[in-house]
Amino acid sequence: MTDQKATVDQTADDLVAEADTGxxxxxxxxxxxxxxxxxxxxxxxxxxxxxxxxGIVAQATGMGIFANIVAQARFVHLAFAxxxxxxxxxxxxxxxxDRIPMYDWALILLGVGSCLYLVVFRxxxxxxPGLWSTSDIVMSSIGMVVLLIAVYRSLGLPLVIIATxxxxxxxxxxxSEWAREITNYGGASLSKALGHYWMQTExxxxxxxxVSTSMIFLFVLFGALLDRAGGGSWFIKxxxxxLGALRGGPAKASVLSSMLTGMISGSSISNTVTTGTFTIPxxxxxxxxxxxxxxxxxxxxxxxxxxxxxxGAAAFLMVEYxxxxxxxxxxxxxxxxxxxxxxxxxxxxxxxxxxxxxxxKKAGRHIGPVLILILFLSGFIFLxxxxxxxxxxxxxxxxxxxxxxxxxxxxVALLYLVLVYFASRYPDVAMDDPxxxxxxxxxxxxxxxxxxxxxxxxxxxxxxxxxxxxxxxxSPSLSAFWATIFMIVVALTHRPxxxxxxxxxxxxxxxxxxxxxxxxxxxxxxxxxxxxxxTGAAGVIVGTISLTGAxxxxxxxxxxxxxxxxxxxxxxxAIMSLILGMGLPTTANYIVVSSLMAPVILTVGAQAGYIxxxxxxxxxxxxxxxxxxxxxxxxxxxxxAAAISRGDPIKTGVQGxxxxxxTALLPFLFIFNTDLLLIDVGFAKAILVFFISLIAMLLFxxxxxxxxxxxxxxxxxxxxxxxxxxxxxxxxxxxQVSEKYxxxxxxxxxELMASADTDRELRVVIEGPDFDTGRIRPTTITLxxxxxxxxxxxxxxxxxxxxxxxxxxxxxxxxxxPFFESLGNEYDFYGDTPVQITQVQIENERMPKELFxxxxxxxxxxxxxxxxxxxxxxAF
Numbered sequence: 001m002t003d004q005k006a007t008v009d010q011t012a013d014d015l016v017a018e019a020d021t022g023x024x025x026x027x028x029x030x031x032x033x034x035x036x037x038x039x040x041x042x043x044x045x046x047x048x049x050x051x052x053x054x055g056i057v058a059q060a061t062g063m064g065i066f067a068n069i070v071a072q073a074r075f076v077h078l079a080f081a082x083x084x085x086x087x088x089x090x091x092x093x094x095x096x097x098d099r100i101p102m103y104d105w106a107l108i109l110l111g112v113g114s115c116l117y118l119v120v121f122r123x124x125x126x127x128x129p130g131l132w133s134t135s136d137i138v139m140s141s142i143g144m145v146v147l148l149i150a151v152y153r154s155l156g157l158p159l160v161i162i163a164t165x166x167x168x169x170x171x172x173x174x175x176s177e178w179a180r181e182i183t184n185y186g187g188a189s190l191s192k193a194l195g196h197y198w199m200q201t202e203x204x205x206x207x208x209x210x211v212s213t214s215m216i217f218l219f220v221l222f223g224a225l226l227d228r229a230g231g232g233s234w235f236i237k238x239x240x241x242x243l244g245a246l247r248g249g250p251a252k253a254s255v256l257s258s259m260l261t262g263m264i265s266g267s268s269i270s271n272t273v274t275t276g277t278f279t280i281p282x283x284x285x286x287x288x289x290x291x292x293x294x295x296x297x298x299x300x301x302x303x304x305x306x307x308x309x310x311x312g313a314a315a316f317l318m319v320e321y322x323x324x325x326x327x328x329x330x331x332x333x334x335x336x337x338x339x340x341x342x343x344x345x346x347x348x349x350x351x352x353x354x355x356x357x358x359x360x361k362k363a364g365r366h367i368g369p370v371l372i373l374i375l376f377l378s379g380f381i382f383l384x385x386x387x388x389x390x391x392x393x394x395x396x397x398x399x400x401x402x403x404x405x406x407x408x409x410x411x412v413a414l415l416y417l418v419l420v421y422f423a424s425r426y427p428d429v430a431m432d433d434p435x436x437x438x439x440x441x442x443x444x445x446x447x448x449x450x451x452x453x454x455x456x457x458x459x460x461x462x463x464x465x466x467x468x469x470x471x472x473x474x475s476p477s478l479s480a481f482w483a484t485i486f487m488i489v490v491a492l493t494h495r496p497x498x499x500x501x502x503x504x505x506x507x508x509x510x511x512x513x514x515x516x517x518x519x520x521x522x523x524x525x526x527x528x529x530x531x532x533x534x535t536g537a538a539g540v541i542v543g544t545i546s547l548t549g550a551x552x553x554x555x556x557x558x559x560x561x562x563x564x565x566x567x568x569x570x571x572x573x574a575i576m577s578l579i580l581g582m583g584l585p586t587t588a589n590y591i592v593v594s595s596l597m598a599p600v601i602l603t604v605g606a607q608a609g610y611i612x613x614x615x616x617x618x619x620x621x622x623x624x625x626x627x628x629x630x631x632x633x634x635x636x637x638x639x640x641a642a643a644i645s646r647g648d649p650i651k652t653g654v655q656g657x658x659x660x661x662x663t664a665l666l667p668f669l670f671i672f673n674t675d676l677l678l679i680d681v682g683f684a685k686a687i688l689v690f691f692i693s694l695i696a697m698l699l700f701x702x703x704x705x706x707x708x709x710x711x712x713x714x715x716x717x718x719x720x721x722x723x724x725x726x727x728x729x730x731x732x733x734x735x736q737v738s739e740k741y742x743x744x745x746x747x748x749x750x751e752l753m754a755s756a757d758t759d760r761e762l763r764v765v766i767e768g769p770d771f772d773t774g775r776i777r778p779t780t781i782t783l784x785x786x787x788x789x790x791x792x793x794x795x796x797x798x799x800x801x802x803x804x805x806x807x808x809x810x811x812x813x814x815x816x817x818p819f820f821e822s823l824g825n826e827y828d829f830y831g832d833t834p835v836q837i838t839q840v841q842i843e844n845e846r847m848p849k850e851l852f853x854x855x856x857x858x859x860x861x862x863x864x865x866x867x868x869x870x871x872x873x874x875a876f
Contacts, residue, residue: 024088027098035087039525040518042080046217049073050481072119074205077213078147079115080525081532083108085150088529107146114143118199125199132195140198144540147204150533159584162592163537166544167193173548188547196547203543207320208535208591215316216531216587218480221524222487226456227261228520229491232274234429234450235260237441240282240360244440248352249359250282251293252345255300259341262304268586268626270527271301272640280644287357290647295655296351298641299344302656303663305586305626306337314590314622316476321594322615326476327465332615332677335690336623336666339676343662343697350705353873360440386458387466412455412486419452420494424501452494456487491516530585538591545595552772555600566601566608570620570668573597577624589625594618606779606822609765612671613679620667627660662701669728692853696727699860709867719863726856730849741841746806749840753790756842760785762793763842766810768827768835776833779826781819785842801837809834 026032048054049070058067069076086108090097117139118125125136132140144167152160170193188196197203201210226232239257243249257275262268276297283293305311308330318329351357390408426449463479474482492513499506544550558576562569577593584592598617605612638653645652670676675689702708703720712720726733734740741763744752753762762785767778786793794801798817802809812829813820827835 024090024097024100026100031087031100035084036522038080038084038087039522042084042525042528043217043221043521045076045080046213046221047481047484050214050218050477069119072122074201074209074213075115075118077217077532078205078209078536079112081529081536082111082115082146082150084525084529085154085533086111088526089153091149091153107149110142111146111150114139114146114198117143118205130195132191132199136199137191137194140194143198143204144194147533147536147540151537154530154533155585155588158580159534159537159588162580162584163540166541166550167197169550169553170544170548173550173553193547197540197543202546204536204539206539206542208317208538208542208587209532211316211320212528212531212535212587214477215480216535217524217528218477218484219316220527220531221520222456222460222480222484224524224527225484225487225491225517225520226453227274228516228523229453229487229494230429230450230516231453232261234446234453236275236278237429237446238443238450240279241441241443241446244282244360245362246349246359248286248288248348248357249440250279250286251288251296251348251352254279254283254297255341255345255348258297258300258304259307262301262307268298268302268305268637269640271304272297272637273644275301276641276644280641282360284645286360287355288351290645291642291651291655292351294638294641294645294647294652295659296344296348297644298637298652298656299659299663300341301641302626302637302660303337303340303344306333306340306623306663308333308337311622314586317587317590318615318618318622319476321598322618324615327473329615330464332679333619335676335678335686335693336619336670339690339694339697340663340666342694343701344659346698347659347662347701347705350702350707354705354707354711356873362440363442387462390462391466412459416452416455416490417497419448419455420497421501422448423450423452423494424498428498452490456483456490459483459486488517488520491520531587534585534588535591538588541592542595554596555603558597558600559604562604564604564607566605566610569601569604570671573601573621574624574664574667577621578628580625580628584625586625589628590618590622593621593625597621603779603826606781607777609763609780610672611763611780611782613674613677616671616674616677616679619677620671623663623667627657627664658704661704662697665700666697673729673731688850692727695860696724699724699727709864710870710872712867716863716867719859723856723860723863726852726859730852730856733852734846734849738846739844740846742844743839743841745839746808747803749808749837750790750801750803752840752842753785753793754788756785756787758785758787760842762840764837765839765841766823766827766835767838768810768829769831769833771826771828774828774831778838779822781822804834807834808837810836 024035026035054067054070058064086104087100091104095101117135148160148163151163170188171190173187175187198205236253236257239253239260240250243252243256246252254275257279258271261274262271276294280293280297283296284290288296305314308315311329311333315326315329315333318324319326322329390411426445429446429450460479460483463474463482464476466473495509495513495516496506499509558569558572562572573593576597577589580589580593594617598614598621601617601620602612602614638656639649641647641656642649642652666676675681675685676693678686678689681689699708699720702712703717703724706712706717708716708720742752756762761782764781764783765778766781767776769775770777783793783797783799786796791801797819798813799819800811800813802811810823810829812835813824815824817824823835829835
């Protein structure tokens with residue numbers, strides 16, 4: 001049995017290596033040490049540029065290079081990524097895995113050289129902007145080729161094909177009359193295109209790679225150090241201790257532990273293997289079939305990519321692309337992620353009910369669902385109390401210290417020592433043998449045995465979110481840096497400190513602490529290889545869009561297929577995200593689809609009268625890209641889970657996607673009902689939205705499982721879906737019984753605008769000839785009213801209306817005004833047909849949409865009474 005388990009673990013680890021960290025393991029010691037040394041050097045370099053050390057060293061030595069390298073960090077970052085991709089990933093399946101062949105050494109020299117060329121000759125390059133020399137073009141060509149080879153060997157062919165297609169469009173798109181008519185792009189020379197891609201920060205070294213350099217690496221490194229220090233095992237053991245004794249407990253523990261590890265993990269595949277190695281065998285032993293056991297882990301791990309603060313590294317990209325603070329990205333993503341995970345817990349519970357499973361045996365007091373809920377709420381209340389206590393202490397320290405942060409560091413250090421002392425009273429948190437006795441560990445010893453692992457996470461969240469009159473919120477990169485520094489301290493000291501408190505010798509514990517630290521540096525760099533080269537290749541796509549306007553071509557095609565129907569368009573975008581996500585990592589898929597399709601969704605939505613928030617559109621794309629990780633036939637997370645469960649990977653993927661249908665529903669809901677994203681929602685309403693949305697999602701999950709309190713009949717399933725819809729979209733029902741808007745056109749529209757109260761939202765429908773096609777198309781914009789002054793409200797937004805009888809013709813907005821991009825660049829204001837305001841709308845005063853919750857909940861109560869009479873076992 002032990003040999004069989006070792007083989008299964010090895011197979012799963014091999015999948016992670018091939019997909020994430022690199023499958024090459026050289027037999028020559030110096031080659032293996034080179035890979036390890038490069039990983040360590042990369043991690044230390046990232047810590048160096050994130051700290052104040054460059055400025056201190058430069059000032060102390062008088063050598064500016066130590067500080068200037070920070071500005072050149074993107075080039076060094078990609079050089080490391082290309083080098084490690086070439087060292088760690090064999091080029092072909094037949095390429096040697098036990099040594100590094102000569103052609104790879106050549107590729108390393110060429111790839112690293114083409115990146116560092118931009119560092120060494122940066123002053124000469126700055127003197128000739130746009131006038132690229134022969135050496136510039138040669139090095140750019142080499143860099144592009146080696147980058148695509150690195151992408152191929154670490155991520156496979158799909159991203160290479162997509163990037164190559166966009167490069168081909170840059171060179172040959174100008175020869176297509178159809179493309180020229182849409183984009184006005186006349187083509188680019190070799191010099192212009194390659195300079196755009198490689199020599200500037202518009203292409204490969206653009207926003208995506210910059211985010212990877214400054215933010216993503218530090219978060220991935222933080223997660224790697226936490227995992228290697230033992231934090232990952234602690235998450236799993238706490239989840240088992242908390243939920244393992246419940247019905248279907250190991251599956252519920254899989255969901256909770258995957259959420260906890262997924263919060264700081266950048267890969268659903270490694271998340272699957274980390275938690276699945278322990279939870280999948282336990283699920284099988286209590287009665288889950290192999291495919292369902294693997295599918296639960298896959299659904300849990302892929303959803304981990306949706307959970308703030310890391311979100312598969314896409315959260316940091318959204319900050320740049322949506323141009324909102326990081327804290328807002330976390331706020332908008334939080335509620336859907338939590339609802340999705342609770343619904344998955346409920347699905348697992350229903351599966352356990354259907355198969356009449358029990359939980360694990362557990363010594364000590366049995367913890368029921370109500371007590372678990374109380375513990376969860378108490379935990380959040382405790383964290384909130386700790387936050388307010390720390391804020392109060394900082395305020396007190398401000399009266400005695402110039403920099404109260406030093407006092408806070410002392411307090412955190414003392415708290416760490418106290419927690420480690422309590423942890424030393426209990427056995428070390430270590431993973432049990434999943435083939436051992438079917439018992440859940442006790443909660444108190446497990447929780448206290450690793451509670452100090454929560455401190456770095458608390459520091460991370462504190463730095464990201466807490467802001468008062470005297471305390472500034474840190475940037476994501478600085479937050480991750482300080483959390484990582486503290487995590488390094490924990491990794492190095494927690495074992496020796498526990499040994500000291502126990503009265504044991506701590507020599508071996510000190511050595512193990514350093515091993516954990518080094519292993520964390522290595523794992524962090526290895527996990528970043530794919531992200532590093534993917535963001536570089538995604539920069540090629542973004543660079544092509546900025547150079548050629550290629551997104552307009554794709555947008556035109558999709559818009560024609562959709563026929564202007566927003567629902568068809570959203571389904572097409574969802575399918576495109578799923579297909580691309582099968583072959584692309586999370587970050588690359590998000591960059592590609594959001595760059596291409598987000599503008600199309602916004603445009604077609606505005607034509608149909610929908611004003612979608614930009615963050616809702618980006619989250620829509622992101623969610624479907626994540627779901628591709630368990631979508632057959634390529635879903636790598638499903639293959640990793642199947643390797644552990646010994647089930648069929650295709651069936652595992654299909655089942656995992658079936659569990660994830662609730663996640664696929666959420667984007668279609670929150671793009672139309674932005675309350676789910678907590679947009680313009682106060683605290684009291686946020687609580688209501690959470691509970692109502694949670695009930696609706698649980699009912700939807702019950703409908704998809706065909707089981708609620710008892711096995712559902714067909715009409716009961718339909719009723720569950722109907723109630724869920726009423727709770728999710730009460731505004732749709734309200735629109736059926738009451739007109740949403742008061743509308744007016746012509747001169748009456750101006751009167752309606754003037755009659756609105758100041759700052760009340762006005763919806764203005766504009767129609768005119770498209771600048772590129774000449775086709776008459778509508779769009780909708782919103783602007784705040786100024787009571788009694790319609791002209792003033794328009795002028796404040798840079799809009800000028802020229803009334804001509806019943807026609808409200810518009811003048812072109814000036815550059816720099818709010819609607820210049822969306823109107824001035826999209827419509828032909830100088831054609832024969834005028835651009836005009838066709839309608840103005842103001843939302844009517846109506847009854848609250850929340851009143852429709854009452855009949856929905858009454859129907860739910862009736863359904864509960866009907867099913868309770870057929871129940872054969874307790875609901876919990």
